[in-house]
Amino acid sequence: MRLVIARCSVDYVGRLKAHLPLAIRLLLIKADGSVLVHSDGGSYKPLNWMSPPATVRRTTPAETDLEEGVQEQWIVQSAKADDRLIINIYEQLHDSSHDLGVDPGLIKDGVEADLQRLLAEQIHTLGDGFTLIRREYFTAIGPVDILARDATGGTVAVELKRRGDIDGVEQLTRYLELLNRDPLLAPVRGVFAAQQIKPQARVLAVDRGIECLTLDYDAMRGVDDTSTRLF
Amino acid sequence: MRLVIARCSVDYVGRLKAHLPLAIRLLLIKADGSVLVHSDGGSYKPLNWMSPPATVRRTTPAETDLEEGVQEQWIVQSAKADDRLIINIYEQLHDSSHDLGVDPGLIKDGVEADLQRLLAEQIHTLGDGFTLIRREYFTAIGPVDILARDATGGTVAVELKRRGDIDGVEQLTRYLELLNRDPLLAPVRGVFAAQQIKPQARVLAVDRGIECLTLDYDAMRGVDDTSTRLF
DNA sequence: ACCTACATATCGAAT
DNA sequence: ATTCGATGTGTAGGT
DSSP states (O other), X not given: OEEEEEEEEEEEESSSEEEEEEEEEEEEEOTTSOEEEEOSXXXXXXXXXXXXXXXXXXXXOOHHHHHHTOOEEXXXXXXXXXXXXXXXXXXXXEEEEOOXXXXXXXXXXXXXXXXXXXXXXXXXXXXXXXXXXXXXXXXXXXXXXXXXXXXXXXXXXXXXXXXXXXXXXXXXHHXXXXXXXXXXXXXXXXXXXXXXXXHHHHHHHHHTTOEEEEOOHHHHHHHOGGGGGOO | OEEEEEEEEEEEESSSEEEEEEEEEEEEEOTTSOEEEEOSSSSSSOSEEEOSSEEEEEEOOOHHHHHHTOOEEEEEEESSSSOEXXXXXEEEEEEEEOOOOOOOOOEEESSHHHHHHHHHHTGGGGOXXXXXXXXXXXXTTEEEEEEEEOTXXXXXXXXXXXXXXXXXXXXXXXXXXXXXTOTTTXXXXXXXXXXXXXXXXXXXXXXXXXXXXXXOHHHHHHHOGGGGGOO
């Protein structure tokens, strides 16, 4: 990994065009040829970048660029696509290289799978008398997150999201259409469950006769004591 | 901006939990307190991070951590949420600070807004005799990208995407359903326009009587001479 | 401040 | 290889 602090301008040409005027930035060149251009603010997304695999080629700037004060020009070319990053370096303020080795990678916990496990264990959250048929109930168009039976014996399909968006309602609608063609299951009603449900999604769900359920992950996790001693 | 190369382990606790085992990584601390943890591979997304605004607090490691070889411990606390990043530093291999100043920001060209402007200006791309009713035609469920009138006086709703996916067809379908309830507009037919249309999306669109149109952005920009002198 | 839609999204699993 | 779904999505633009 090479770290360069430089006064530079950057142009990206590929799926779109993007231009960064002259300013001081961090240029991060990774071992796989990928390049990140970061400013001293914003979030983790670089101002400009090139995804790996890529190659960095150092060229002599054109006459007009030299006159303007460009010391070096880097051309970062994607190996896969016709995407290119052109970095004009006016002044290098720092330059260091470091050997990092291979990273063992990230271990995660608390994603949708955990939410699903918790809801399956606490199926009464859906309503009194509910019983679990199964998680990841497989259909031709994909797995239904949770299939359950309500107090009256009716089948309920649950689509589970962290963020309840309109896409999730569409997904559940497709499942319900399919499940309701099965005479052994029909009629199947739908429950759209999420930590947060967007107003638009709620409107669409209600319009289609789908019940909305907002989940409190922290409360559900509080009930399940195994999750408190993960690391 | 501070750049540190260190042998470290990292734990994130917040919306989820994530753990990075001991390895050499880049720690990038920005002026707004945000921190990025990068390895020498992957794309622009850090292995772990803290979004701004945040504060970095250096603490003395606990007894057990000291025995294990932890020299320093950084606690990065989000100012907004109860999100925390804990970085255990076993060895610092590099440490430098740099003053970058404020970045002038990125200038983009070729995003959906540009496509929409060009298609509105060159509405004949849809067919001979087409006239523009308006861009961003507002409805209760969101804005229709372009509403036009064809040679026979019929109304046409255009959904525009850079990449034509199945979601875009669903979106247009919802708009068409709504628009066709309006007797002043009905019947409204749909056109799904994108630089690239996925085969699945095309099949679904055709199945629903929606016309597909592949756009050549470069050609459309070529017609519009103002766009040739953007940079 | 909240909500909505777009993104050079990235990333991983399943097909 | 490609598609699909999740993301600690981020980001910009509107109301």
